[in-house]
Amino acid sequence: MTWKNAGLCLLGIAIAATLLAPIGIYIQHFGSKISSNHELWGQMGSAMSGIYSPILALATICILALQYRVQRRQQKYIETKGVIDAAYSDAMAALQIIDTELASTDLKKAMRNLPDFAKMEPHEREKKEGFYASIMGDYLKAHDRLLPSWQRVYLNLVGLKDLPSEQVKLKFQVGTTASYHIAIALDRLHYLCMNDSGVQYLYDASLNDSKKPE
Structure with a gap:
């Protein structure tokens, strides 16, 4: 039995005990003999009404609060799913454009030669960035949709930062669709142009990003 099921059982027992307790107390004090006196029946009805009315009112409030909470969760789930679906759809559309732009073998080769600028010393990075920016500039002019398309992918991935598991899944999907070598190269190109x-x-490249997420 899970904790959730155990909690539901305890809740059911608590509700049953709350509803039966007034009857048990009444029988203990006044006996279980059924009376033929209408006045006694009226008194018992008044007593039960005074006891159960607030209990049922409280139960109604609890049920309404629970319904509101469930509705809020459902609404949040729908909104979150909409964000995830939109991110996946836009990222995949951008990758199709990237695939078209990367039909050039020379462009792929140039991109794969891009070093890891973030790990360089400042003076070395400045020289390397200037050198590779001049090389890649001509390619980006000829393939002007390449960088904006990767920026779309980047923004969709960053947009899922509050949903880390979904971010990892989309990152894996992008990596397997474009290939991790291309994803790393585009990442470095993006960094070079937008740092x-x-x-x-x-x-x-030093991390095992190609491992399929759970």
């Missing part, structure tokens, strides 16, 4: 905007790497 003044505070962008971060999403794919690290």
Whole structure:
């Protein structure tokens, strides 16, 4: 039996005890003999009404509060699922554009030669960034949809930061769709072109990002 089932059993027992306790107390004090006196029946009815009315009112409030909580969870789930579905859809559409832009073998080769700028010393990074920016500039002019499309993927991944498990799943999906070599290269290209905007790497060649998430 799970904790949830145990909790429901205890709740059921508590509710039954609350409803039966007044009857038990009444029988203990006044006996269980059924009276033929209408006045006594009226008195018992008044007593039971005074006891059960607030109990039922409290139960109604609890049920309404529970319904509200369930509805809020359902609404949050629907909203969250909408965000996730939109992120997946937009990222996959962007990857289709990237795949078209990467039909050039020379562009792929140039991208794969991009070093890890984030791990360089500042003076070395400045020189390397200038050198590779001049090389990649011509490619980006010829393939002007490449970087904006990866920016879409990047923003969709960053947008799921509050849903880390979904972020990892989308990251894996992007990596397997584009290939991890391409994802790492695009990540470095994005960093090279946008590092003044505070962008971060999403794919690290030293990490086992290709492991399928649970």
